[in-house]
Each structure stands twice: as C-alpha cells, then as structure tokens.
Amino acid sequence: MNTTNKEQSVGELSPLLVFADDWGRHPSSAQHLIRQLLPTRTVLWVNTIGTRAPQLDWLTIQRAWGKLRQWLVPKPQKLENNESQAIPANLNVLNPRMWPWFTKKFDRRLNVRLLVPPLQRAIQELPSPPIAITTLPIVADLIPHLNVRHWVYYCVDDFGLWPGLDRTTMTRMERDLLSQVSTAVAVSENLQARLRGLGTNATLLSHGVDLDFWQHPRGEWTQWDHLPKPWIVFWGVVDPRLHTGMVAALAQRLGQGSILLIGPHQHPDPQLARLPHTHLLPAQPFASLPSLAKRADVLVMPYADLPVTRAMQPLKLKEYLATGRPVVVSDLPANQTWSEGADLVRTPEEFAARVLERLQTGTPPSQLIAREVLMAESWQAKATHFAELIEG
Secondary structure (H helix, E strand, O other), X not given: OOOOOXXXXXXXXXXXXXXXXXXXXXOOHHHXXXXXXXXXXXXXXXXXXXXXXXXXXXXXXXXXXXXHHHHXXXXXXXXXXXXXXXXXXXXXXXXXXOOXXXXXXXXXXXXXXXXXXXXXXXXXXXXXXXXXXXOOHHHHHHHHHOOOOOEEEEEOOOHHHOOOOOHHHHHHHHHHHHOOOOEEEEOOHHHHHHHHHOOOOOEEOOOOEOHHHHHOOOOOOOOOOOOOOOEEEEEOOEOOOEOHXXXXXXXXXXXXXXXXXXXXXXXXXXXXXXXXXXXXXXXXXXXXXXXXXXXXXXXXXXXXXXXXXXXXXXXXXXXXXHOOOOEEEEOXXXXXXXOOOOEEEOOHHXXXXXXXXXXXXXXXXXXHHHHHHHXXXXXXXXXXXXXXXHXX
C-alpha cells in the first residue's frame, strides 16, 4: 500500500497508537514524524508518565503537577510551553493515569491494570486495530493485552544510560519489549548496533529537518537584549551531560559576550551558574528558536564524552546546521557524520579556541557547501520511509 498518496482518505490506512513523550512538551523526532502522517491517518497519542522515578525535588514536583492537570483535563486544547497551536486534526491525545514506578512486579502489574481498560476503550472506537508504536520500553507489559495489528519499537535513546534512570529496570523492560515487537527502528548506527547486540535487527532511520522552518524565521527575537553580544547559544536539556570544563574554558577566554544555556534544567552542574559570561535561561517555545538562532553568533553542543552521549542522536544537530550559523560540537559518534559541515572538538581548550575563531570568521563556505545534503533530509521523506517500515 502506498502510504504517501495524498488522495487517500483518513481511515484507509492503519490508525496509529503511539506511546511517547507528552505531545507538545518538546519537539521530539516521534512528533515530527507523526505530524507528517496525520493528514492521512488517525492517531491516538498516549502521553506517558516518563522513565525517571520520582524524587523529592522541584523538577519532580513540577512534572507531577503537570501530570495531575492532564489527568483532570483529559482533552488538552493547546500545546505546552506557551504555544497557542491547537491539537492537530486526526490526533487524539490521551492522558491515562499511570503509576510512576516500574521496579517491582507490583508496580508493573498495577500499571497494566490502570492502562489497559482506557486504552482498549479508545482502540475500540477506531475503524480498525491500530499499529502500536513506542519510543519507551516501559510499555512492555501492555503488549499482550491490547488489540493492535503489531508493535513497533522506535528506538531514540539508550534509556539505561540516562542520568537518574534505573538502568537495571530500563534494560530489563527493553529486553521484554524487544522479544514481543514485530519491527524495530533505530535513529542512529550506534543504537542500531546496540539492538543487534540484544538480538534484534533494527532498520536505521536518522533524524530529519525542516529547512524552511529553520532558514526563514517568523518574527524577530527581542528577548535578552541586555545581555552583551556576541551570543554563544546552546538549547536543549541543561543537565549533567554538559561538559562543564568546555563551558568554563570558553567563559574564561571570552573577553566580551554571553554564553546562553537555554532549556529545562535537570540537575546541571551547579558550577555552570557561577561561570563568568554564562547564563542559564529557561526553555523557549520551539517556534521561536529559528529567530533565536538568527541572533546567535555561534551555536554549540558542549557535551561530555560519556556512555549516554555516545549513544544519543541529538535532534538539534541538523537543526543547528540548517540555520547557516557556525556550529561547534563535541566529537561524538552521532556528530562525526557532519564533520565537514561543523567543527568537532574534543578538549575544553579546543572548544574555546574554535568558538572564538568562528566568532571572527563566521561559517566557512566549505561547511555551507557540505550542509547542502540536508535538502534530502526532510521530515516528509523520513516519514514516508517510516510509514513503509511500520506497515511492513
């Protein structure tokens, strides 16, 4: 079946049941793919509780309050992060109640009892059994209980390596998941090789990018004008994966300017907030990031070389490259494919030196030429391939 025929009406193609991060909370690769498929498919998107066990801290309190609001208001009309965009047509966002622990058998059985009845009711309202897609291993126990065509694991990370997650539990649940899915898709060669080591052959589907969105900002960026220029900008989760030494080396050598670390804070190194010229700023609406990038002088990803960063495939790398701005990133496996389109560095000294150089030179013409291959990396093309894989 041709899954990209625009003349096909909703209902001719299999509905989708997707388990992933909260819709609209941040622009994940799963959300980009599903947005492309929505014109011709009905989608049930299940906002999950997440994979991090609750702790007694402000971050957990904020997330718990957000979940309680979702459960009390079952059909959200707008996205989070102050965006006014309504939920797209053909998309139904579900907020089933979940138990936030998975370590013990009791935890997992309780989640089955909480989740299966409302999900089955939603599935029964569909014209046909859906294809179930999960980006998270925590749904492994649901597979025998839901009436779906088949299951797809869209592997976007090695959750067993993430700071603050229960590695043993996540690994166990991922193995349970892999033993039951029909199809596995990995976003990087590193993750593909890891799944192969677990006995599963996964198809590689790297991230896409919306060139028009990143190259033609809507509106002007007017915030933080009081912060001295030039601006060295990072956006993403500000957490222990950031290399404090790299940021410190740049901060100490930067005579004038500002290092902006923008995004939700998840227990970052406290030293970052004490560095000169360095500002830890809150997350911004996704739609405003192209305008922010236009004001930036250099875009950076100063990640430490850790097991978790060697396994990840940062979505924002192609977004950085699409802006045309100078890009300086850590030399990690996911970034090496783009070594001709960006500057890859390994040490704090090299990071500081290269950023200061790009402040003077801008983006080299050779790097701009190397980035032209992004024209074949659209989310529409990725979604077409994804649709073929999940129908398989």
